[in-house]
Amino acid sequence: MNRHIHMRMIVVWIGVVSLGVGMYVSKVESNAATYIHLASSYSDDVVGIRQLIHKREQVLREGTWIDWTDWISPSSQSYFQEQKRWFDDAICYLDRGSYRLQLDKVETTTLGTVAYLKQSYMHHGKQVKNQYSLIVKYDPQKRHWVEVEQPFYQKKTTWGTLKVERSDLLRKEHVYQDAIDKGRAYFQQKLDWTPKPIEIKIFQRADHLAQSVKPSLPNWVGGWNEANQAIKLVSEANTSSEWEKSGIVHELTHQVISDLTHDNAAYWLQEGAAMYYEELLFPASSIKMRSEKIWSRAQLEKMNLENLSNQDAVRFYVSCREQYRQLLKDIGEGGMRYFFEEIRKYSRMDVDSSEKIQVCNQRTNRSLQKVFTIFKKRY
Incomplete structure (x- = not known):
């Protein structure tokens, strides 16, 4: 099977461990949205990472698995297969159009560039919220940022x-x-x-x-x-x-x-x-x-x-x-x-x-x- x-x-629930030393990040709260301001040298990267996160949200709400494959790094076949199963389940489990994904902050760590995310969706009318993180990187061949896997x-x-x-x-x-x-x-x-x-x-x-x-x-x-x-x-x-x-x-x-x-x-x-x-x-x-x-x-x-x-x-x-x-x-x-x-x-x-x-x-x-x-x- x-x-x-x-x-x-x-x-037993325990807290999330902070990974590495982050770049400078400041947050401004406005209308329940979190905006991230970084040093100007990182602004292009943040825009690219935001595009990646927006694409994942869009695909989960409207698209198909094939639309998402171009945004996953080919470096880990096991992660690719895991995400395929996650996506297939999400399409059936989540209330249609309810998926939301928000970039909270970005850090540079010894593990790579880590994007911290806030995720929410509805299941049978009940809201589910959680937070998780992903290693992301810029793929010069694809010419956009891709997700690699969770930070390990x-x-x-x-x-x-x-x-x-x-x-x-x-x-x-x-x-x-x-x-x-x-x-x-x-x-x-x-x-x-x-x-x-x-x-x-x-x-x-x-x-x-x-x-x-x-x-x-x-x-x-x-x-x-x-x-x-x-x-x-x-x-x-x-x-x-x-x-x-x-x-x-x-x-x-x-x-x-x-x-x-x-x-x-x-x-x-x-x-x-x-x-x-x-x-x-x-x-x-x-x-x-x-x-x-x-x-x-x-x-x-x-x-x-x-x-x-x-x-x-x-x-x-x-x-x-x-x-x-x-x-x-x-x-x-x-x-x-x-x-x-x-x-x-x-x-x-x-x-x-x-x-x-x-x-x-x-x-x-x-x-x-x-x-x-x-x-x-x-x-």
Whole structure:
């Protein structure tokens, strides 16, 4: 599936960290609008950045995704894919014509030129406001400013790239390293997965995660991964290292299953595998539930996780894990590898998961039928 989630067990909101040393900025409030005055040498840049912000607002209110692609830097393919999903969701989720985006200030930092933005929109008549920031740069080939991605402190590692919103989170590299090392070694040995460079983004706030995923993201979501995107996780002030390790393995599992199935696995199998291997590699994360509370595969196939309440979401996760556990008992990891080979024959669908739930259910069931005689009566 396209959308994969790890739950936030504790919700704590913390403030935004200021990045770097800014250029001189003064503000004048007039009619609820913020005007930015900078030294004359920066005025052309600010005009260009304002044009970029205005274009994003205009496209979200009136345009299509293709209208926006020219205004995103091609330097990060994962960010490009993330914004495509964000845009597709926003078009459906936001009340038509309600989107507003305002440039608050611009700073030069060690990370680049950072634009601080105020965003607002309506959803079913209710106003939503938040603030976020973007690295922007002038593209001489396009001859206008483009957005790069959110400001991250970055570190190259043996497994890929670690990106964090707060520089102090780089000190937790060993936590993420432990999770990635265990996960990569296990999946390579047991599922014949070929490791590839991994990108991890650690956010300090859940609303910053949502800005990287989609406006409709449920507030209990603490991690995310989609095909061709970065692994994302929220690390708040009191987030434990063990929770982060299990979260990384959960999201890495989604990446592995997407790779092995061309993103065609049923939602229940995707979440079941993520929960199962998270518990297997880091048992402290396990959630228990009475057997009579476990939903059947047929019931799970009819559900969309993101539409469930917090309580039902937990039940969904545990039910998926137990269904995957039973599947492994029936066919073993060797049998699972055959299943991956079969379902990989289907082409990848680059659409929102809600648009392909039924198709993925069908492809999963057909692959299980074809490969495993034991499933003929069940499917």
